[in-house]
Amino acid sequence: MSTAVRTAARIPGELLDSLAGDRAGESHPTVWSEWLEANGLPDPSAEEWRYTPLDEMAEALFASRPAGSPGIDPATFDAVAPRHGGVRLVFIDGRFSEELSDSPASADLEEPLPPGARVGELCGLQGPHAADAAELLGRWALPQGEDLAPNDGFRALNALGGGDTAVVSISPGVAVGSPIHILHLRSAAAGDDPPTLSQPRTLIDVGSGASCRVIETHLSMGAGFTNATTRIRVGVDGHLHHIRVQDEHHAAHHMGDTVVETHRGAHLESIAVNLGASRSRCGIDLALCGEHATADLSGLSLLSADQRCDTVLGVDHRVPNCTSSQDFRSIVDDRARSSFCGHVLVDHGAAGTDSSQSNRNLLLSRRAQADTRPWLEILADDVKCTHGATVGRIDEDARFYMLSRGIPAEKAESMLIGAFAAEVIDDVEPPALRDTLYARIDELDQGAHS
């Protein structure tokens, strides 16, 4: 703890003040300031923070400040912002942009949202959706909340100075066909201003028997720090397909924190794609809270130059008879480094648990690195838990086989790299997003030859 306190002491008071001031109208900013002063940023020696370059993260965080005013003009925005077919909500520097977002009732949408599906900014919601969302947020937001996995300073910072909350709330029994797209964009600092700090928040609440797809994208226009939290609840027999894409500016720092709970019979499919940022962390904490739920978590990181990306999973089987799978892959070029820590906890009494974990890393250069750490903690009997990890290079036998058929070396390599990623990417919808990912893999591979 001493390390944590020492780190906390370095959080500039000016930064804390600027964040607290940002939410002056809300109830308990002092709670967060006090919590941060007492606990600080995470202890670098803790297992789940072991591979995260916390020093560099802290340095970038401390140097950044919330953007003064929304710093992007609509033309620039249109040039960079992807569209995925369904309704799109846009948040710039953590603030909801009504101007750039679709109106859910808009006639321009291919498929209008059905009644019972609400999307928008938390404060703009009304009725039971807003109450549910507020209740969820409140539960997750408490510093020592019972449902929260070990709390940390980044969560506290987001709670202290987080932006508007993007909410997707689907009423029981409602099925939404087209994907709901939540786009968080951090602007570049203007002139001599310090790099920008953005703290996006996303809340997804899928009601009993409801289903939807959500694509959550994080982009940025320049160096700076993004400290994002996403909170997800999948209700009884609910179904969520969630894709999270981190494609930030190459000099950016990104802290991603996703917390999910699934209830009885729920089905979650989650794909985490990490493409951008100089330093990034992709944390996912999943609690299986009701029996017979299925959660398939997968992820792909494409890293080059001196990028680092740390994927940290906490999967908590709290009740019997749930199934989870984790399939995380990384493709690492140049001097980049990918890390993976996959903690699976099977609680006392969680009999009938079926969990499988796979982490595979493909290194494209001699100086590329991958760390992999499966971490199974099984406190129940009668469970099935498997894990496997590999770090390797392109299979020479397969490569030669392709060359011997006349396929040029570059093409053979890109086919093999694509095949490595395919198992994760082929679950990505819509197809246009999948094609974009394959194109990014090709770019990475081209870079390897230049």
Next chain:
Amino acid sequence: MLSIQNLTASVLDESGTAESNQILRGIDLEIGPGEVHAIMGPNGSGKSTLSNVLTGRAGYGVSGKVLFDGADLLSMDPEERAAAGLFLAFQYPVEIPGVGNMYFLRTAVNAVRTARGEPELSATAFLATAKEAMAELEMDPAFLSRSVNAGFSGGEKKRNEVLQMTLLQPRLAILDETDSGLDIDALRIVAHGIEKLRNPERSMLIITHYPRLLEYVKPDRVHVLRAGRIVREGGPELAYELEEMGYGPGEATAEPADATPTDTADPSGSHAEPDDGPQAPQARSLL
């Protein structure tokens, strides 16, 4: 068409220097257009090393000269050799999970066509050609939608090799123990597939332990490879003589086995082929 002159090869160690014992110790071989040659020999005589060196696999220190249609084969990259018309049917075809067989075949065919200055085949045209060739080989068209060789039985892999050969239309095909691990029916189908490709413009080099394949694809010449050298040559009758008499006593082989990079990397590590039934009864080892 192919002229091998005093070819030697040693396995390179990790630092890239040649290990002391040579596997090929001076091979001379001439194959004319349309000719079918067979190479037989005991395990460890260098047969697979010869096919690896001819197709350009890395990991060997090579000297000597190989001319392919007059061009210096050893200075070409593996994919250039394929484009020039060289084809190797692998002893152990490689599994490539995640790469669809159809995508693989079409990419290969079009890469070779492009290199030869021919127009690429459209998806439709390719599919029609592939399906026709598959019917000849009694292959289920469903194989096109599976990953390359992944989960194929031994016999299916060998058929897939002959399918690739049919689609790529090589000038010279090297068949490395294409008959091993096949049951009688599969051997007949594969052999017919090979024989059908025989024409006055296409040469073949068949590496085998058994004369059975050579009954279907009758060779013009048979060579006996032993300890890295060709020690006997003759007509097709030599294959039967070898089966009767064995390779006989002679110079002991210097190496325990073909010390090729492929062998160590082969995941199955054995000749056992799972789904094609027992070895053909006539497929008795010659040693």
